[in-house]
Amino acid sequence: MMKLPPKLNPNGWDEMFSNKGVRxxxxxxxxxxxxxxxxxxxxxxxxxxxxxxxxxxxxxxYSDDNQGIERIFPFDIIPxxxxxxxxxxxxxxxxxxxxxLNLFLEDIYNEQLIxxxxxIPAVLISTCPHYIHEVHGIKVPHDIxxxxxxxxxxxxxxxxxxxxxxxxxxxxGVSYMLENREITKRIFPEMFATNEVCMVAxxxxxxxxxxxxxxxxNISNPNVVLLTPGIYNSAYYEHTFLARQMxxxxxxxxxxxxxxxxxxxKTTSGLQQVDVIYRRLDDEYLDPLVFxxxxxxxxxxxxxxxxxxxxxxxxxxxxxxxxxxxxxAYVPDMIKYYLNEEPxxxxxxxxxxxxxxxxxxxxxxxxxxxxxxxNGSGGYGxxxxxxxTEKELEDAKIAILNDPRNFIAQPxxxxxxxxxxxxxxLKLRHVDLRPYALCGPNGVKLVPGGLxxxxxxxxxxxxxxxxxxxxxxxxxxx
Amino acid sequence: xxxxMLSRVADGMFWLNRYMERTDGMLLTLNTFYILSIDxxxxxFHGYKxxxxxxxxxxxxxxxxxxFDTNFVLKYxxxxxxxxxxxxNLIRKARENARGSQDKITKELWEHINxxxxxxxxxxxPKKLETAExxxxxxxxxxxxxxxxxxxxxxxxxxxxWSFSCIGKNIERCLQTISLxxxxxxxxxxxxxxTEDLLYWRRLLLSLSGYELYLKSYSNIPHNRKVVQQVxxxxxxxxxxxxxxxxxxxxxxxxxxDNTLSEARTLHNQFGxxxxxxxxxxxHNLTNEQLEYVLKDTxxxxxxxxxxxxxxxxxxx
Numbered sequence: 001m002m003k004l005p006p007k008l009n010p011n012g013w014d015e016m017f018s019n020k021g022v023r024x025x026x027x028x029x030x031x032x033x034x035x036x037x038x039x040x041x042x043x044x045x046x047x048x049x050x051x052x053x054x055x056x057x058x059x060x061x062y063s064d065d066n067q068g069i070e071r072i073f074p075f076d077i078i079p080x081x082x083x084x085x086x087x088x089x090x091x092x093x094x095x096x097x098x099x100x101l102n103l104f105l106e107d108i109y110n111e112q113l114i115x116x117x118x119x120i121p122a123v124l125i126s127t128c129p130h131y132i133h134e135v136h137g138i139k140v141p142h143d144i145x146x147x148x149x150x151x152x153x154x155x156x157x158x159x160x161x162x163x164x165x166x167x168x169x170x171x172x173g174v175s176y177m178l179e180n181r182e183i184t185k186r187i188f189p190e191m192f193a194t195n196e197v198c199m200v201a202x203x204x205x206x207x208x209x210x211x212x213x214x215x216x217x218n219i220s221n222p223n224v225v226l227l228t229p230g231i232y233n234s235a236y237y238e239h240t241f242l243a244r245q246m247x248x249x250x251x252x253x254x255x256x257x258x259x260x261x262x263x264x265x266k267t268t269s270g271l272q273q274v275d276v277i278y279r280r281l282d283d284e285y286l287d288p289l290v291f292x293x294x295x296x297x298x299x300x301x302x303x304x305x306x307x308x309x310x311x312x313x314x315x316x317x318x319x320x321x322x323x324x325x326x327x328x329a330y331v332p333d334m335i336k337y338y339l340n341e342e343p344x345x346x347x348x349x350x351x352x353x354x355x356x357x358x359x360x361x362x363x364x365x366x367x368x369x370x371x372x373x374x375n376g377s378g379g380y381g382x383x384x385x386x387x388x389t390e391k392e393l394e395d396a397k398i399a400i401l402n403d404p405r406n407f408i409a410q411p412x413x414x415x416x417x418x419x420x421x422x423x424x425x426l427k428l429r430h431v432d433l434r435p436y437a438l439c440g441p442n443g444v445k446l447v448p449g450g451l452x453x454x455x456x457x458x459x460x461x462x463x464x465x466x467x468x469x470x471x472x473x474x475x476x477x478x
Numbered sequence: 479x480x481x482x483m484l485s486r487v488a489d490g491m492f493w494l495n496r497y498m499e500r501t502d503g504m505l506l507t508l509n510t511f512y513i514l515s516i517d518x519x520x521x522x523f524h525g526y527k528x529x530x531x532x533x534x535x536x537x538x539x540x541x542x543x544x545x546f547d548t549n550f551v552l553k554y555x556x557x558x559x560x561x562x563x564x565x566x567n568l569i570r571k572a573r574e575n576a577r578g579s580q581d582k583i584t585k586e587l588w589e590h591i592n593x594x595x596x597x598x599x600x601x602x603x604p605k606k607l608e609t610a611e612x613x614x615x616x617x618x619x620x621x622x623x624x625x626x627x628x629x630x631x632x633x634x635x636x637x638x639x640w641s642f643s644c645i646g647k648n649i650e651r652c653l654q655t656i657s658l659x660x661x662x663x664x665x666x667x668x669x670x671x672x673t674e675d676l677l678y679w680r681r682l683l684l685s686l687s688g689y690e691l692y693l694k695s696y697s698n699i700p701h702n703r704k705v706v707q708q709v710x711x712x713x714x715x716x717x718x719x720x721x722x723x724x725x726x727x728x729x730x731x732x733x734x735x736d737n738t739l740s741e742a743r744t745l746h747n748q749f750g751x752x753x754x755x756x757x758x759x760x761x762h763n764l765t766n767e768q769l770e771y772v773l774k775d776t777x778x779x780x781x782x783x784x785x786x787x788x789x790x791x792x793x794x795x
Contacts, residue, residue, distance in 0.1 A: 056577070056592045070596070231577045240580035250581040255484050266485045268638060268791045269737065 006428055012414040013159045014428060015080060025081045025477055032191040033078070038424045041077070044187040045421055048075050051183045057175075057237050073176070074470030076420040079184055080431060080452040084198075087448060087476045090161060093345030094151050094437050095444040096335060101168065101322050102439060103338040105145035109136055109318060119337050120330050123354075127405045128327065129375060130169075130320025132283060134290050138307055138317075141214045142441045145316040148207065150174075150451075153345070153433045155416035162348050162413065164432060165328060168319040170280050173451040173471075174436050175238035178203060178245075180473040181449070196478040198448035203436065204245035206447070210440035211246070214312040215275040222275035225251045225265060229281055229297045239280050253281070258301030261308040276312045283317050325374040325408045326352055353400045353407040362409040366393050369409045370461075371400070384461065386412055415461055418472065420454055430455045432463050433474065448476035483582070483638040489792035490579035491639050492646035494591075497572035499650040501565055502623040504533045507658070507685040508555055509616045514681060515548055526551045528661035528681075532654075533563050552607045556615070557598065565619065566598045584633040587626075594622050641729040642791070648729075649784050652722035656777045658685055659709050663773070668766040670703045679705045686717040703761070706769060711761050719776065723753045733791075741790050748786065752779045 008014050016026040033041070049072055052058070058070040082090075107114050108125060115122045125131055150171030152164040181200055185192050208224070215222030228239040230252050243250035249265065256274065257264050264271035284291040287302040305311045321327060329350040332343040351358040351369075362369050366385045373381040383396045400407045415430040422429070435450035452472040453463035463469040507529050515525070525545035530536055533555065536544065544550050557566045573595045580588055597603075598619075606615060634640055662682045666672050679701050683689040688708055695712075696704040710719045727749065734746050759772055 053596060054589050054593050056588065070599075231574060236577070240577070243581040244585070248581075249482075249484055249487070251484060252486065255486050268483050268485055268488045268642075268733075272482060 006419070006426075008428075009414060009417065011157055013155050013157055013416040015082075015155070015159075015416055015418045015431075025083045028194055029079065029081065029191060032188070032194075033426070041421055042424050044077050047187055048077055048183045051186070052179070055179070055237070057179060073465050074454075074456055075180060075183070076429075076454055076456075076470055076472045077184070077187060078419055078421055078426065079188075079473045079475045080418045080433075081195075081475045081477055082433075084448075084476060084478055086159075086161075089344065090153065090433075090435060091446050091448075093161065093163075093343070094149075094435060094446060096339065096341060096344050097151065097163065097166070097331060098146055098149055098437055098439055098444050100331065100334040100338045101149075101166065102144055102146050104334045105316070105319060105322050106140075106143045107338075108321060109138055109145075114334065114337060117337075119333050120327070124326060124330075125321065128321045128324050130283070130318070130324060132318035132320075134303060135307065135317045139309070140316050141216070141312050144214075144439050144441070145319055146322070147210055147214070147314045147316075147439050148174075149437045149439070150434045151437060153435070154348075154413060155433075156413060159416065161345055163328075163331070163345050164348055165325065166323045166331070167434075168323040169315060170282060171434070171436065172235045172238055172280075173434060173453075174203065175241040176471050177436065177447075177449055177451045177474070179241070180451075180471060184473040195475060198476040198478065200447045200449040203438075203447045204242060206438055206445055207242075208246040208248070210438055211248075211276050211278055211314060213441050214314065216309055216312060217273075217275050219275075223265070223272060224248045224276040224278065225256075225274055227251055227253070227256070227277050227279040227281055229253075229285070233280075235280065242278075248278075253296065253298045256299045256302070258299060258305050261301070261305045261310055263299065263302065263305045263311045274311060276314065278314045283320060286313075286317065320375070325350070325372055325376075326354070326405065329408070348410045348413060351409040352404075353409065354404040358409075359400065359404060363397060366396075368412055370412050371396050371407055371409050374406055374408055382462070384412065412461065415455070415463070418452070418454070420456070420470075420472070422456070427458070429458070430461050430463065431472070449474045483642075485792050487579045487582050488638065488642045489788070490575040491582065492642045492788075492792070494572050494575035494579065494583075495643045495646040496650040497568050497575065498591075498623070498626060499647045500533075500563075500654065501568040501572070502626075503651065503654040503685075504529070504555065504563075504568075505565065505616065505619050505623060506687065507533075508552070509620055510681055510684040512548065512552070512613070512616060514684075524665070528658065529555070531661060532657045534561060535563070549608055552612055552616075553604055556607060556619075557603050569595055569598050579639070582639045584629075584635075586633045587629050590622075590626055590629050594619075594626070597622075638733070641732045644729045645726050645733075645787070648722040648725045649780060651717060652719055652726070652780060653777060655686055655709055655717050655719055655722065656773050656780075658682055659706070660773050660777075663706075663769065666702070668770045670706065670764060670766055670769060671700070672702045673700050674702055675699070676701060682709070688715055688717055691715055703764075706764070707761055710756065710772075711759070720756050723756060727753055739790075745783075745786055745790055749783055752776065752783060755779075 006017065008017060016023060022030050052072040052075060058072050104114060114120050115125060146168045148171060150167040150173065152167065153161050154164050155161055177200060211224045212222060226239055226243045226248055228236060228250055240250055251265055255265050257266060263274040265274050279286065281297055285295045286298045287300060288295045288298055289300050290303045306313050306317065329347065329352065332347055335341055335343045351362050353359050369385040371383040376382065383392060415432055417428040418431050419426040420429045431452050431454050433450050433452055435446050438445045452474045454470045454472055455461055455463045456468060456470045511526055511529055527541055527545040530541045530545060554561050555564055558564045559566065561567065573591050576583060576588060576591045659682065666674060680689060683692050686709060692708050696708065708715055708718065712718045713720050715721055730746060730749055734742050756776060
């Protein structure tokens with residue numbers, strides 16, 4: 001067991017300990033953990049791993065003989081706790097942000113007032129690869145473009161929340177939030193019961209209600225489907241999980257066909273019209289007639305049916321323009337412009353590499369910066385200034401100079417830490433938080449929880465699962 | 479339930495159950511042969527030949543070389559990556575179909591298939607099959623397949639998916655029964671008046687889970703005609719051709735209930751003719767030539783039916 005309190009980073013925020021000892025919210029959890037031997041804890045960790053393995057919540061690693069070996073995404077059994085007071089701020093802040101982002105998307109695909117009034121530079125939009133001209137002028141049901149969002153949050157040195165990025169296209173990971181909770185209840189039933197943890201299990205129900213409300217046909221039982229790229233997609237487990245939880249068919253592109261601008265699914269008793277598609281397919285694969293002509297994942301004619309208003313797509317097409325990392329810097333301005341409010345959640349300071357002064361400032365301070373591609377995700381194409389070699393920094397500079405619009409820089413922020421069970425001991429590791437927000441005709445709803453992602457390597461600030469990150473259950477306690 | 483099932487998913491459930499039934503049958507046969515191979519007093523002219531002939535693509539020469547080599551047969555049939563019909567590869571294919579139909583099969587069923595997949599992919603398994611543990615491994619796999627059938631029965635909803643699953647399972651079971659029967663009657667030239675003893679027929683009957691029922695129902699010699707009666711015509715035997723065809727018919731009736739397509743009517747009639755040809759065969763007066771013809775003809779008609787069935791319900795590409 002680790003020495004208590006552990007050595008804390010004076011420039012960071014630990015969620016379990018302050019300089020004065022354990023924080024109130026973690027008191028009961030720590031007490032329970034101290035009552036367990038390292039063997040008990042390791043056994044629980046194994047139990048969790050078996051659970052994920054048997055459920056098929058795995059990804060495949062291929063060896064030389066082309067035989068796939070399945071591995072689970074690492075799960076740390078020690079829960080991460082957020083008090084309800086802190087959560088309130090998150091909830092209000094994200095609701096405010098999404099309201100503004102939805103207004104922005106409605107505006108940017110129609111009148112573009114925010115550009116005309118000079119709040120956002122036109123060039124930023126015109127150079128954004130995820131601005132989809134094909135859907136300019138579209139009217140979506142209830143003017144909602146973002147129905148589900150995963151907003152990545154981090155905590156600064158004083159525990160204050162920052163928005164790191166907005167995921168408004170196909171945010172993934174919500175099944176982990178739900179499954180992490182299931183396994184935590186099984187391995188720590190008493191600890192769970194004594195902590196008054198808010199429930200997250202109603203997420204699929206809330207989401208399903210929103211999907212139904214978007215049906216273009218005014219019928220009592222519209223056909224809602226989940227469109228997946230197929231069984232080889234790394235998030236396929238999540239697709240099946242959500243389809244099963246919502247009781248909707250899980251379809252692939254080849255299961256759908258468009259006729260007379262209406263979408264149908266091919267069933268054993270003929271074609272059936274589809275009303276709402278929760279698509280887990282990026283825009284560029286949706287329709288080979290409009291986007292990538294060689295894509296076999298999508299449905300020819302889908303965009304035409306969508307523009308005609310015969311089918312609703314969730315999330316709407318073209319949201320990438322709002323979660324572009326260069327546009328992200330303008331979200332506080334959007335909040336002021338559309339809502340006439342001050343942002344509740346802060347942005348991380350962001351430097352636009354297309355701006356000469358900002359670029360020179362970043363070049364002079366590369367060691368303290370993280371460089372990101374404006375349309376990258378999963379931690380790919382990211383350069384951490386404090387870890388990169390001289391050559392990597394030089395390469396990053398060249399890449400920036402070649403295509404400045406494609407990059408932004410942010411100061412490296414020490415993410416908060418949470419104890420994790422590593423090699424049978426509790427050790428501090430950096431985390432972020434992705435709460436999932438749902439937007440429907442009745443407003444924005446967040447289930448109290450989210451996906452806590454952990455950088456499992458000591459000192460690492462990269463939490464992405466594709467870069468060796470793991471996850472934790474997130475408790476919002478009363 | 480009026481149909482709203484995706485053709486692709488129905489196809490997945492159909493094939494999931496065909497692969498699982500094939501693997502189940504192969505393991506049961508392997509277990510029987512393996513246990514009997516230990517009994518050295520038995521005069522065994524075939525070794526593993528019937529199982530290798532039906533369940534693998536090996537040439538006659540390769541079968542001749544391997545038919546008495548237990549070590550080779552166990553590894554080749556259970557976990558050889560290069561054998562497309564090994565238990566390992568069949569479970570992989572079954573799991574892929576289960577993955578594609580995951581929103582229509584129950585969590586319990588999925589978890590069971592998944593744990594089977596992880597077990598059969600354990601890198602230590604081939605080595606263990608060379609040791610005395612082999613018997614335990616085969617027995618465990620046999621039990622896992624029984625459990626699969628139990629989980630299916632207990633947890634799966636009786637909707638369209640159930641009908642497609644059962645049709646797939648019973649087509650496969652029927653084909654296995656016919657093929658294994660052929661494997662035992664062909665070497666004796668389908669001689670229904672022959673005097674092969676019970677030891678000869680024991681392998682076939684055990685492989686089809688029908689040995690005990692046979693002993694209870696037909697204890698007197700000669701056996702050659704009675705074995706045919708049991709495995710082809712006995713409506714109380716769960717692996718008999720007539721019983722499996724009866725189940726297929728039951729689920730076809732459900733699928734065709736509200737289907738007014740002419741193709742559906744044609745297929746329904748096609749199956750009716752197939753079943754009738756067995757139902758109205760007088761097995762008491764069956765000749766050797768007729769037995770050979772009935773087995774061959776039923777098998778080819780069933781394969782044709784399976785193809786036409788797939789065309790009608792699964793043609794989604």
